[in-house]
Amino acid sequence: MNIRTETPPCAVHPLAVVDEGAAVGEGTRIWHFSHVYGGAVIGAHCSLGQNVMVASGVTIGDHCKIQNNVSLYEGVVLEEYVFCGPSMVFTNVRTPRCLHPRNTSADYAPTRVKRGASIGANATVVCGVTLHEGAFVAAGAVVTRDVPPYAMVAGVPARVVGHMCERGERLRFDAAGLARTSYGQAYRRRADGIVRKEEA
Template identity: 60%
Template sequence: MNYEAHPSAIVDVGARIGKGTKIWHFAHISGRAVIGEGCSLGQNVFIANDVQIGSRVKIQNNVSVYEGVELEDEVFCGPSMVFTNVRTPRSAFPRNTSADYHKTLVQHGASIGANATIVCGVTIGPWAMIAAGAVVHRDVAPYALMAGVPARQIGWVCECGATLQIVNETAECRDCTRTYEKQGSQIIRRWITKEVF
């Protein structure tokens, strides 16, 4: 076993867990889950069957990642945030097969704040930041800062997490000096290459 699991955690047979991943108290990993390297799964985390989780993902306490959800590398899920996977749940009319679930994709580096809710069927773009308590019900652009109920874009964030100020269609992070360029309704990272002589 190349990962660490607290004695109270349940890891079902068949789960694939990457090197260096840590699973804390009372977590439950289902048998068809796939989890990458160097992840941290906090107390009382549940990972359902057929969930794909990348490497270096941090899932804080009391988060359930249900079937239909995929988390790419370096995603952060804050305490008690919620993923849904069915649009019209009814106890009297169970919808609990793979055909009933709507796919939710959280892309590389995105962060979801404490107690936020992600309604199924959306894609959260790379390095986006979802504020605590927000309710996301539609796709989120890369680097977008989202807040409110329902969530609305209130700005842009750098890969390091600092907010960005767009001036003349460009932005430079005050904390790490990464630079960005606004193109239409999105921003992209500007890569500066040095010439080699």
């Protein structure tokens, strides 16, 4: 493995490419055939699997895990602790055309994935949406609208099928709108979404 000497240090496989002008945080690992463009920002202690593309203008927070065959296009922002499953897809143009290309920053619809969200294998996230904190997208789902905090979505198009805590346990709410995990964390259902109880 080729250890880059820039500050902070990160580990880049010899068959990966990190362009000049990219910022990669300490402890991040970038594996075979991946390409990080100049102008991309990747936080500390992330893992990028094989054949990952990170375009200019993408921001990836600390402790994210991006599995094989994922492309992150300009306008995508991942906050901390985001998981992107193998071969999931982000888009960045709502109505792509070859005859009349839309290839400037003004043409792109931004996508934000908030802290602790997970996106399953082969899911598609259509641009212009926000996946809120702790959201969980099932494998193969197609996300066309915002996903609420701690919501589990599945299907085509993706719809809410339940709720999940930050550790991956399904949340089951009582009549008072409270759910408690096996490790004692409580969540509350409110009109504006699901919150951890200490935030309520």
